[in-house]
Amino acid sequence: MSLNISFTSQRILHIALPSIVSNITVPLLGLVDVTIVGHLGSASYIGAIAIGGMLFNMIYWIFGFLRMGTSGLTAQSYGAHDLPEVTRILLRSLGISLLLALALLVLQYPIRIIAFHLIDASPEVRELASLYFHICIWGAPATLGLYGFTGWFIGMQNSRFPMFIAIAQNVVNIVASLFFVFACDMKVAGVALGTLIAQYAGLFMAYLLWFRYYRPLRKYVRQGAVFTRKAMSRFFQVNRDIFLRTLCLVAVTVFFTSTGAAYGDVTLAVNTLLMQLFTLFSYIMDGFAYAGEALTGKYIGARNRTELLRTVRHLFGWGIMLSLAFTLLYGIGGKGFLGLLTNEQTVIDASGTYFYWVLAIPLAGFSAFLLDGICIGATATSIMLKGMFAASASFFLIYYTLHDSLQNHALWMGFIVYLALRGIVQALLIARKGIG
Structure with a gap:
């Protein structure tokens, strides 16, 4: 074994x-x-x-x-x-x-x-x-x-x-x-x-x-x-779902940046710097998502369900391990990393108010990356789109419900829920419909 x-x-x-x-x-x-x-x-x-x-x-x-x-x-x-x-x-x-x-x-x-x-x-x-x-x-x-x-x-x-x-x-x-x-x-x-x-x-x-x-x-x-008509129909169906999913992703990203700017230059700078920690994590998890795409598609094409399930288990094993490692890394050295990006002490000091949201990113978000890759490999792109749509809706709902009292914290709360819900909805749909 x-x-x-x-x-x-x-x-x-x-x-x-x-x-x-x-x-x-x-x-x-x-x-x-x-x-x-x-x-x-x-x-x-x-x-x-x-x-x-x-x-x-x-x-x-x-x-x-x-x-x-x-x-x-x-x-x-x-x-x-x-x-x-x-x-x-x-x-x-x-x-x-x-x-x-x-x-x-x-x-x-x-x-x-x-x-x-x-x-x-x-x-x-x-x-x-x-x-x-x-x-x-x-x-x-x-x-x-x-x-x-x-x-x-x-x-x-x-x-x-x-x-x-x-x-x-x-x-x-x-x-x-x-x-x-x-x-x-x-x-x-x-x-x-x-x-x-x-x-x-x-x-x-x-x-x-x-x-x-x-x-x-x-x-x-x-x-x-x-x-051919059949091939192009499948090609466009898969890519249509991914395209619409990307539009949702762009909408959340642009709204996060532009709305953060409305709270002032310092808050905009803080959000921008903290998002670099998310970007760094996403580069790593995207690599494992690509592995999910390639191997899931390969085993579905080969009708090898045993290897498909084994690969999914191992992907999530890597995801959990890396998420814990990044959470620990950010907890220990995250603020030091911000010091490498800027010497503006007001920005570094202000980041402390929001830093705990960054600590939630790895564990909240890793499954979304991995399941995106698995769904792409399985060409189950409608599942990926539904997960993104539900998550994006939750992001805007949370922000507009709480922004009067929480302001920029409402943006971060909405973003963390958005990351987590992408993975949760996809997992539930996959459990119900299956892949491969």
């Missing part, structure tokens, strides 16, 4: 650990851009990159269903040893990604006008951010295409390739941006161009890895129709 446990955990870690590295490297693309322009001598450059980066994060976050939907569908076909369908899923995902990217390119001007109408910025920052936006938007085909490749690789039980690609993108971005900014004196345009080149370098690398290491699948590229 111990051998089975060890082997199951090994398979989980084989996918989870490279995924965690990939998750951590993703925000570095934006951090590199901000760091470079931060040495150009004007705050407007930093503001432009911050606004442009935030806008693209929101846009691409909404299209994250391309990665998640592709992962679950691919894993099931991989588990069933249906190699022609495995290949068609990749082509299907890349085709849809290209169409969505073309739509973004066509609509780039109205998107920019609407977005900048909602963002309060100085004329100089607005002008520079517009320049950044209209250069980086041409990376949409590469970014969305990479979503398809990344989901496909994970579904094929291979999270190392997305890790290699993410690291390579950061290297290319650093080198290209430094060259264009300091050697060519292109400033914000140079940073945008460096980011653009890094995005296409990532897509090109993904294609080369697929071409080199998945050579046997090339013979299936021209076999059978990729965009």
Whole structure:
């Protein structure tokens, strides 16, 4: 029995650990851009990159269903040893990604006008951010295409390739941006161009890895129709649920940030810093969620219920262990970590009033991450959507019921309940309907 446990955990870690590295490297693309322009001598450059980066994060976050939907569908076909369908899923995902990217390119001007109408910025920052936006938007085909490749690789039980690609993108971005900014004196345009080149370098690398290491699948590229009615119906049903779930997630996140700002600059700063602790935890748990996607889909496709249940048990074992570890870590060193992020003593002092909410995040939230991954792998995305909808409704209900008396504490209470309820509702629905 111990051998089975060890082997199951090994398979989980084989996918989870490279995924965690990939998750951590993703925000570095934006951090590199901000760091470079931060040495150009004007705050407007930093503001432009911050606004442009935030806008693209929101846009691409909404299209994250391309990665998640592709992962679950691919894993099931991989588990069933249906190699022609495995290949068609990749082509299907890349085709849809290209169409969505073309739509973004066509609509780039109205998107920019609407977005900048909602963002309060100085004329100089607005002008520079517009320049950044209209250069980086041409990376949409590469970014969305990479979503398809990344989901496909994970579904094929291979999270190392997305890790290699993410690291390579950061290297290319650093080198290209430094060259264009300091050697060519292109400033914000140079940073945008460096980011653009890094995005296409990532897509090109993904294609080369697929071409080199998945050579046997090339013979299936021209076999059978990729965009059949039945296949597209399933593809869009899965991705529709994930898309609507993402909209709920975005609504909660944006509301949390914007409402916290209404309580003053110090409270906004406190919320922002404390949320970094949630973000750090989410990077780790997302890695195990990716393992859940890949392995759940694989065992459902292979109709191996024994290994499916064993994997779910081990995922939750890792989840509980990591949650306890993070709770202890935050309890001991969380405030010291905040000291690394800011030297504003008023912000650090004010954070103590809300810090106990952060201690509740790991145990309240770990099951939501793991069950999201399990539902994606099982393509039981309607369960994930119902859990997110119920949790989001609870967040707004709690806040509007209690904000007069609790103010910012009502935001945090609503957020903790929202995290916990996502996992609880999904667990209840899975227990009733089952997966696989």
